[in-house]
Amino acid sequence: MPARLDRMIYVDDSGHPQSGLAVYGWIEFSPDRWRSVLRSWLDTRKLLWREFGIPITTELHTTDYANGRGRISKRIPERHIHDGHEYWKDFGREVAHQCLETLRCTEGLTLGAVYRWGKPDDLARTKRELYADLVSRVECELAATDSLGLIFMDGDGSDSSYRTTHRGLALAERRVIEDAIHLDSSGSQLVQMADLVAWSANVAVDHHPKNEFAAQWYSDYLSERDPKRRPQEM
Numbered sequence: 001m002p003a004r005l006d007r008m009i010y011v012d013d014s015g016h017p018q019s020g021l022a023v024y025g026w027i028e029f030s031p032d033r034w035r036s037v038l039r040s041w042l043d044t045r046k047l048l049w050r051e052f053g054i055p056i057t058t059e060l061h062t063t064d065y066a067n068g069r070g071r072i073s074k075r076i077p078e079r080h081i082h083d084g085h086e087y088w089k090d091f092g093r094e095v096a097h098q099c100l101e102t103l104r105c106t107e108g109l110t111l112g113a114v115y116r117w118g119k120p121d122d123l124a125r126t127k128r129e130l131y132a133d134l135v136s137r138v139e140c141e142l143a144a145t146d147s148l149g150l151i152f153m154d155g156d157g158s159d160s161s162y163r164t165t166h167r168g169l170a171l172a173e174r175r176v177i178e179d180a181i182h183l184d185s186s187g188s189q190l191v192q193m194a195d196l197v198a199w200s201a202n203v204a205v206d207h208h209p210k211n212e213f214a215a216q217w218y219s220d221y222l223s224e225r226d227p228k229r230r231p232q233e234m
Contacts, residue, residue, distance in 0.1 A: 005177070006030055007149035009138065010190045013127060014063075014198035016206045020120040022127040023205065023231070024134055025113040025198030027190065033108035040106040041189050044098060052077065052095065059186040060099065062199035065092035066214060093213065099196055100221035111194075111222060113201030113231035128161045133234050135165055135176065142175035149176050154191045157182035197222060201231040 009028040015021045029037050048054040053075035064070030068089030080091040103111065114134055118126030135151070142149050153162065166179040185191040203211040204218040223229045 001146075003146050003148050003175070005150065006145065006147035007138075007142065008034060008152070009149060010152045010188075010194040011134075011180070012154045012185070012191060012194040012198040014195075014202035015115075015123065015127070016202065016208075017123050018120055019206060020118040020123060020126060021115060021202070021206050022118060022123060022130050023113060023115045023198055023202045024130060025111070025194055025196075025201045025231075027103070027109055027111045027193050027197060029108050029110065037106055037109050038189060040102060040109075041193055044102040045189065048095060048098065052091075054095070060095070060192050060196070061185070062096065062196050066096050066199070067210075068092050096196070096214075096217070099193075100200070100217055103193060103196065104221045104224050106225075109225055110227060111197050111225045112228060113197060113218070113226070114234040115201065115205050115231050116234055124161075128165070130234060131162060132165045132168075135169075137234075139169065139173075139175050143173070147175070150178070151176055151180045152188075152191065153180045153182050154185040154188075154195065155182045156184065205231055 007028055008031055009026050011024055011026040014023040014025065042056070045056040049056055053073045058072050060072065061070065065072050070092065071088070072092070072095070076086050076088070076091050080087045103109065114130060116126055116130040138149060138151070157163070163179045166176065183191050185195060200214065200217040200222055203214045207215060218231065
C-alpha cells in the first residue's frame with residue numbers, strides 16, 4: 001500500500017539572540033482537516049474585525065501586538081483607554097487571548113515546539129542545527145507510520161540552510177516531500193498561527209520580567225494541543 005500524505009506542518013521560528021536561544025514552533029494537521037482548521041482561525045479573524053476593527057488581512061505578528069508596539073486597529077476599545085491614554089499592551093494581550101483560545105479549541109489541530117541554547121554570537125548555527133534535528137525527528141515519525149508530510153515555513157526561502165537540510169537526507173528514504181515550502185507570513189493565516197505558538201514557547205522557556213505576563217500562555221492554552229505538553233529541549 002503506497003504511503004499517504006498525513007501531515008501538513010506550518011513552522012515559524014522565535015528565540016532570544018542575546019541569550020543564544022533558538023525556538024521553532026508549529027501547528028499541524030492532516031490534509032483533510034486543512035479546510036476546517038483554516039475556517040476556525042478565519043472565524044476568529046472575523047470576530048476581531050467586528051469587535052476591534054482589525055482587518056482580516058492585517059498580519060498578526062505576536063511580538064508586535066502582544067508587547068503593544070503594533071497598531072493593528074484604529075478602533076481600540078474604550079476599556080483600554082484611561083485618562084485619554086490608549087493602553088496598547090492591554091489591547092494586544094486581549095487579542096492574543098482570543099487567538100490562543102482558538103488554537104486550544106480547534107479540532108484536528110496539533111502543535112508543538114522545540115528549543116536549544118547555544119552561543120549568543122552563533123545563533124544562526126544553533127537555529128540551523130536545531131532545524132535539522134527537528135526534520136530528522138519528523139522523518140522518523142513519518143517512517144514509523146509509513147506516511148508522508150509537507151513542511152511550510154515563514155520566509156522567502158533566501159536562507160539556503162533550510163534547503164540544504166532537506167537535500168542532505170537520503171532521497172530514497174525521505175518522507176518530507178520536497179524542501180520546506182516558504183510562505184510570507186503577512187499573507188498566510190496558518191503561518192501566523194505558528195508564529196503565536198513559537199512566540200509563546202519562547203517566553204515559556206526564556207523567562208524575562210517584561211514577558212512575565214505571557215509565561216503561562218503555553219501551559220494554559222497550548223499544552224492541550226501539544227502531544228508533549230510543553231516545549232521540548234532538543
